[in-house]
Amino acid sequence: MRATPTGFAPSSVSTAEMSGAVDPANREPLLLDAMLGKLATYLRVCGYDAAYALDDGVEDDDRLRDLAAAEGRRLVTRDRALAASTPGAVVVTERDVEGQLRELRDAGFDLTPAARPTRCGACNGRLEPVDAGDPRPDYAPDEGDAPVWRCVDCGQCFWTGSHWDDVRATLRRL
Numbered sequence: 001m002r003a004t005p006t007g008f009a010p011s012s013v014s015t016a017e018m019s020g021a022v023d024p025a026n027r028e029p030l031l032l033d034a035m036l037g038k039l040a041t042y043l044r045v046c047g048y049d050a051a052y053a054l055d056d057g058v059e060d061d062d063r064l065r066d067l068a069a070a071e072g073r074r075l076v077t078r079d080r081a082l083a084a085s086t087p088g089a090v091v092v093t094e095r096d097v098e099g100q101l102r103e104l105r106d107a108g109f110d111l112t113p114a115a116r117p118t119r120c121g122a123c124n125g126r127l128e129p130v131d132a133g134d135p136r137p138d139y140a141p142d143e144g145d146a147p148v149w150r151c152v153d154c155g156q157c158f159w160t161g162s163h164w165d166d167v168r169a170t171l172r173r174l
């Protein structure tokens with residue numbers, strides 16, 4: 001995925017979300033198979049540590065299984081045979097991301113959008129706040145206009161903006 005400017009905008013954060021109802025630390029780490037890149041992005045907005053197989057260059061079933069085990073991640077896949085041979089794996093059957101999100105929600109996953117960005121939508125890296133006075137990229141809002149977070153791995157910046165609102169709206173619609 002290209003590091004395009006991405007507005008992340010929780011402009012209307014509910015009280016429940018602000019009070020800590022969403023605690024990313026309680027969410028189990030996931031590994032999404034090669035078919036599920038878009039789903040990975042949504043799960044990151046929900047605060048999941050959602051690794052994506054193709055980000056790690058992994059497509060082979062045995063390597064996927066090994067990677068999930070080695071990193072303590074729960075595998076999410078569209079491949080029933082792979083799921084059957086991987087402990088704890090979750091199968092999704094839908095092709096569109098909203099259908100896949102509904103399947104996960106019905107399987108007990110908490111899909112409440114995080115109150116603030118914690119995971120890079122592009123690479124799953126951890127986000128850290130950009131401090132006052134720190135340089136910001138041209139595509140990010142000016143200091144004082146919006147809080148900005150930077151990915152510690154790829155450097156992409158995220159802030160409160162329309163993309164985040166769109167994703168949150170989708171999650172609420174499920």
Ligand SMILES: [Zn+2]
Binds near residue numbers: 121124125153154155
């Ligand atoms: Zn990143």
